Amino acid sequence: MADATDDGVARSEADLRRYDTVEELLREKLSEAIGGWRGAIESAVPTLAFALTWARTQDLRRSLVIAAVFVGILLLVRLVQRQDARFIVYAAAGVGISAIFALRSGRAEDAFLPGMLQNAALLVLLLVTNLTRWPLFGFVVGVAEPEAFAEDPAWWRRHRGIVKVAARLAWVLIALNVMRLAVMVPLYLAEQVGALGVAKVVLGWPAYVVALTAMGAILLRGNTPIDPARRAAAEAG
Template identity: 50%
Template sequence: MAEPTVGGPGPAGPVGPLPVTTVEELIRRRLSDALGGVRGSLETTLPMLAFVIVWASTADARLSLGAAAGLTVLLLLARLAQRQTPQFVLTSVVATGLAAFFALRSGNAEDAFLPGILTSIAWGIGALLSVLLRWPVVGFMIGAADPAIAEGDPFRWRRNPAAVRVCSRLTLVLVGLYAIRVAIMGPLYLAGNIAALTVAKVVLGWPLWAGAVVVMGLLLVRGRTPIDPDDELVRGHSLAADAQREHGPA
């Protein structure tokens, strides 16, 4: 059987698919698709970042939330104008809405941070349980970017034991990320330290996530789990590459 490939630019020409030889390489590409790249990550981060910056400058919760909402609308309009998916922008809408609900309902500025803390606790526990149950969260992220999901087979990745092991290691990185956030922001929230919470929200947001992605990348780059050419996880890539060679780039 020919070596499995992934469509994309390569040394052989503008369409020349690059070979996939390890589970780590395959997961790295799927993970990149699921996260939406740099733009998708920024879209989920910038509205709340606008919130904490304005709050630090004005101490006005309504103005801060308004700035976050305004930026969200601009990001959403940009996606719609380009006829692209707004899923990452909508994620920021949920986060901003929860912050507004908690802060305005209680009248306490620090309560705007409570949804994020509770979410980190829930995701941390859920991610750890997913590893223990051998259904790692990162595997679902990969499955979401798998063409097989359109065929009603979103769990094809789990039939590859090597992929499950690698996804488990990557999910433990996420467990560590959420644990750090809760360990730092939890005590600051209980102390009502709004200034420190504002700084922590920035530092433990995009920078910490970027650090986790770097750690994941190192694990994936250094890993050398071989791929079985007959494995179902690879077959979808091979079919996609064959179709691209036949019909040319979209």
């Protein structure tokens, strides 16, 4: 592991030695950013409400209003229970942006356009960062050490193991976004609003959970040492 020139970076790199492997480190850091099944349901309900209302009424405004009503109900439940409402806020933002796109064009399928554009942008970002060896998941480690990140946002890149494992995780999400676009873009072009709603839900959290499972397998089965020299010394001893 390279020598650090700043105190914050030095402390963060020393802190990494609490872990035996890079996979163990990333398991801990990533677990803080992943929501549970309730968040998955809360994210899916407004989309389902929109698609089902549209299939029944063919009324764009009514479909958007129904989706917004469900967002409001879910948000109220969270607030009454005094629980984290961030996933509802994400859903509300998604419904709002979708409404802007759909109402401006008058086409119900355009409600799904922002999500597809987001998937395409994320796909490009993941590809570029992986191919340039700046894998996005490496920043999960970097940001988790705020003091070191403030001094040197790229301090984690000095650790080859972190770069390698972070890139493997990103390839899983690259595959997920390719699959989402491969399914949804043809449906969008064919103006299949009902099928788009189903695809968005199925390729949302359920597909994301499958991707997380694959990422979990990488992190559970991998054995990339945090400190290769320490590992070699331990094996030699």
